[in-house]
Amino acid sequence: MDALVLLGSFVTLMIIGMPVAYALGLSALIGAWWIELPYDAVMIAIAGGVNKFSLLAIPFFVLAGAIMAEGGMSRRLVAFAEVLVGFVQGGLSLVNILASTFFGAISGSSMADTASIGSVLIPEMEKKGYPRDFATAVTVSGSVQAILIPPSHNAVIYSLAAGGSVSIAALFLAGVLPGLLLGLTLAIMCLFIAKKRNFPKGRSIPMKEALRICVDALWGLMTMVIILGGILSGIFTATESAAIAVIWAFFVTMFIYRDYQWRELPKLVHRTVKTLAIVMILIGFAASFGYIMTLMQIPTMITGLFTSVSDNKYTVLLMINILLLILGTLMDMAPLILIMTPILLPIVKTLGVDPVHFGMIMMVNLGMGLITPPVGGVLFVGAAVAKLPIEKVVKALIPFFGALLFVLAAVTYIPALSLWLPGLLLK
Template structure:
C-alpha cells in the first residue's frame, strides 16, 4: 500500500526507502526483540509450567478451577512476556491437554486460552504499546502506556474469571482438590523467581532506575539467569535455535513497522488524516460517538488483520481524529 501510494502521488521510490529505514531506526524499538527473546527464554525454560502450577495452588481447588488456573497463568505470563502469541503457545501447550483430560470441552479450553492471552496485549510489558508509540511517531511515552494497561488487563482477566465460574456451575465442571501446604510452598517458591520479572520491570520503570526500553534487556538477563542457573531446564546448546526463532519473529515485525512508517508519511502527504478528521467532526463532535465508531471499525478489521498491522496502519490515520476531539493519546492507545 505504501508503494502504491507513492506511485499514485509521484513520490520517488528512494523517498519511500528512506522512510522505511528511518521508521525502524529508533532506540525504543529495541524493546521488541528483547521482550520477544525474554518471552521465548521463559517459555522454553520451564517458567510457564511453574506459573501454571502456582496458579493451580491459588485457585485450582474451586469448581471449574482449571479454567481459572488458565486465566491466572495467562495473567502471570502476559505480565512477563508481553506477547499474546507467546502466552497462547506457552500456556496453551500445558493447559489445553490438561483441561481436556479432566473433562473440559476442548473447544472451551482452546477459546479460553486464546481469550486469556489477550491480557498480554494490555498488561505491561506489552509489545503492542511499543508498536503504538512508534506508529504515533514516538511522541507517546511507552512507560505511560505500560501503566495505563494494568487496570484494563486485570479487568479483562477478572471478567473472564467471573464468566468461567458461571459456566463451571452451569455445566458442573470438576472441582479441584486443595494442595498440601508443603507442596504448595515448594511450588510458590519456584514460581516466585518468574514472578520477580514483573517486579523488576515495573519497579524499575516506576522508580526511574531504567527506561521502558532498557527494561526489556533487563528482562532478558533475568530470564536467562533464572532458566539457566535456577531452574536449569535450559541448556547452552539450545540458545542458537532460540535466537534463530526470535530473529524470524522480530524481522516480520520490523518489516511491518518500516513499511507502516512509509505508509503514514504518504498518508500525511495526501492529507488523509486531515480529511478524515474533518469528515468525522462534521458528522459529530461527540468524542464518545467517535470512539464507538472507531471501536466498530476495529472490531470489523480485527477479524481480517493482525493487531500489529492494524496498529501500524490505523494509528497515523485515526490518532489526529481523536486528539482533535479531546481524547488522550494514551487512552486511545488502550482502545
Template sequence: MDAFVLIGSFLLLIVLGMPVAYALGLSALIGAFWIDIPFSAMMIQVAGGVSKFSLLAIPFFVLAGAIMAEGGMSRRLIAFAGVLVGFVRGGLSLVNIVASTFFGAISGSSVADTASVGSVMIPEMVKKGYPREFSTAVTVSGSVQALLTPPSHNSVLYSLAAGGSVSIAALFMAGILPGLLMSAALMALCMVFARRRNYPKGKVIPLREALKICVEATWGLMTLVIILGGILSGVFTATESAAIAVLWAFFVTMFIYRDYRWRDLPKLMHRTIRTVSIVMMLIGFAASFGYMLTLMQIPAQITATFMALSDNPTMILLYINIMLLILGTMMDMAPLILILTPILLPVVTSIGVDPVHFGMIMLVNLGIGLITPPVGAVLFVGAAVGKVSIEATIKALLPFYLALFLVLMAVTYIPAISLWLPGLVL
C-alpha cells in the same frame, strides 16, 4: 483521488496475497509515483522508521519472552495459579486464566501465551472432565490480556506509530487495570459455567508443597518486578528494561530452573531473529506508508469525515470501535497499529480523548480481532494446540466474545480504567 490510489493499491495487493509488509512498501512507492515524490525520499523514510532507539525494546522483549516460554516458566506459573484458585469449583478454568495473566505479564505475546499455557492446561482440563472446546476457548480468550499488560510489544509499536509522543512507560502502566479487568470478567464467566455445568473442584494443595511452588514461580515473576520497578524508580528506561529482562530471563532459565538445554539456544535465537526481522520490515515500510498518508492529508480528511458523521464523542468512539473490530478480524495486529494510529489519533484527540487512553482502546479492539475469524492468529494457534476444529472453537467462544465486548465498552467509556494508574505513579 490520492487516497484512492494509495489505500486502493494497498488493499489490492493484500487481496492478491502479498505479505502485509511488502504491500505497505509497494503501495507507498505507487503513491509516491502518483504525486511525483522521489523514490529516494521513500527510502529515507524506511531507514528512519527503523532507526529509533526505542525500537530496541521489541527484540529484547521478544527474546526474554521466548527464553521464559521455553524454559519451564509456563509450567511453574500454572502450578502457582493452582495454589491461588485451583481449589474452587471449575478451578482449572480459573487456573488457566490466572496462569495466562502471569505468563502474559512476562511474554507480552498472546500467541506465546496460548501455545505455552494451552499445551499444559488443555490436556489437563480435558482429563478432569472439561469439554475440549471449552478448554480451548478459555485458553484463547485468556491470552488476549497479554497484549495489554507490560511488557506489551504492541504498546511499543503504538508509541512508535504515534510519533513517539506517547510514553511507553505510561502505556505499560495504563494496560495493567484493563488487563486485570479482562481477567476478572473471564473468570466470572467461567465460574458461572462451572456452577451450571457442575465442573469439578480442584484439590487444596498442602502448605509445604504450596510454599515450594510459590518460591519457584517467584523467580519468573521477578521479571515483571524488574521491568516495572526499574522504570518507575527511574533506574532505567523502558527500552533498557527490556535488555535487563533478557539477562534475568537467561539467568533464571539456565541457572535456576535448568530445564532448557544449552544446545537449543541457537535455535531459539534463530526463531527470535526471524520474528524480529519481520517486525522491523513491517515498521520500516509502515513509516513510508505513513509519510505518504501525511503528504496526502488523509488523516485530516478522515477526521473531517468522522466529525461530519457526529459531533458526539460517544458516537465517534462507537464508530471507531466498530471499525477497529471489523478490521481486526481481517488483518494482523501490528500492521493495523502502524497504519491506523496516525490516521485515528488526530480524530480522537480532536474530541478530547487522551492518546494513552486511545492506545488501550485500540489494543483491546485488535486483541479481540486476534481470536476472531477469518484472520485470527491466536484462534488458529489455540485450535491447533487444543486439537479442536475452528468451528467448534468459535462456537465455544461466543459467550467469551460477549465478556470481552463488555470490557471493551468499559475501557472505552471509563477513561479512569486506563489513566488512573499512569497518573498515580508517573
C-alpha cells in the same frame, strides 16, 4: 484520487495474497509515483521508521519472553495459579486465566501465551472432565491479557505509530487495570459456567507443596518486578528494562530452573531473529506508507469525515470501535496499529481523548481481532494446540466475546481505568 490510488493499491495487493509488509511498501512506492515524489524520500522514510532507540524494546522483550516460555516458566506458573485458585469448582479454568495473567506479564505476547499455557492446561482440563473446546476458548480469550498487561510489544508499536509522543511507561501502566479487569470478567464468567455445567473442583494443595511451588515460581515472577519496578523508580527506561529482562530471564532459565539445554539456545535465538526481521520490515514499510498518507492529507480527510457525522466524543468512539472490530477480523494487529494510529489519533485528540487512553481502546479492540476469524492468529494457534477445527473453537468462544465486549465498553467510556495508574505513579 490520491487516496484511491494509495489505499486501492494496498487493498488490491492484499487481495492477491501479498504479505501485509510488502503490500505496504509497494503501495507506498505506487503512491510516491502518483504524486511524483522521488523514491529516495520513500527509502529515507523506511530507514527513519526503524532508526529509533525505543524500538530496541521489542527484540529484547520478545527474546526474554521466548527464553522464559521455552525454559519451563509456563509449567511453574500453572502450578502457582493452581495453588491460588485451583481448589474451587471450575478451578482449572481459573488457573488457566490466572496463569495467562502471570505469563502475559512476562512474555507480552498472546501467541506465546496460548501456545505455552495451552499445551499444559488444555490436555489437563480435558482429563479432569472439561470439554476440550471450552478449555481452548478459555486459553485463547485469557491470552488477550498479554496485549494489555505490561510489557506489551504492541504498546511499544503504538507509541512508535503515535510519533513517539506517547510514553511507553505510561502505556505499560495504563494496561494494568484493563488487563486485570479482563481477567476478572473472564474468571466470573467461568465460575458461572462451571456451576451451570457442574464442572469438577480441583484439589487442595498441601501447605508444604504449595510453599515449594510458590518459591519455584517466584524467580520467574520477579521479571515483572524488574521491568515495572525499574521503570517506575527511574533506574532505567522501558527499553533498558527490556535488556535487563533478557539477562534475568537467561539467568533464571539456564542457572536456576535448568530445564533448557544449552545446545537449544542458538535455535531459540534464530527463531526470535526471524520473527523480529518480519516485525522490523513491517514497521519500516508502514512508516513509508504513513509518510505518503500524510503528504496526501488522508488523515485530515478521514478526520473531516468522522466529525461531519458527529462531533460527540462518545458517538465517534463508538464508530471507531466498530471500524476497528471489523478491520481486526481482516488484518493482523501490528500492521493495523501502524496504519490506523496516524489516521485515528488526530481525530480523538480533537475530541479531547487522551492518547494513552486511546491506546488502550485500540489494544482491546485489536486483541479481539486476534481471536476472531478469518485472520485470528491466536485463534489458529489455540485450535492447533488443541487439535480442534476452527469452527468448534469459535462456537465455544461466543460467550467469551460477550465478556470482551463488556471490557471494551468499560475501557472506552471509563477513561480512569487507563489513566488513573499512570497519573498516580508518573507524576
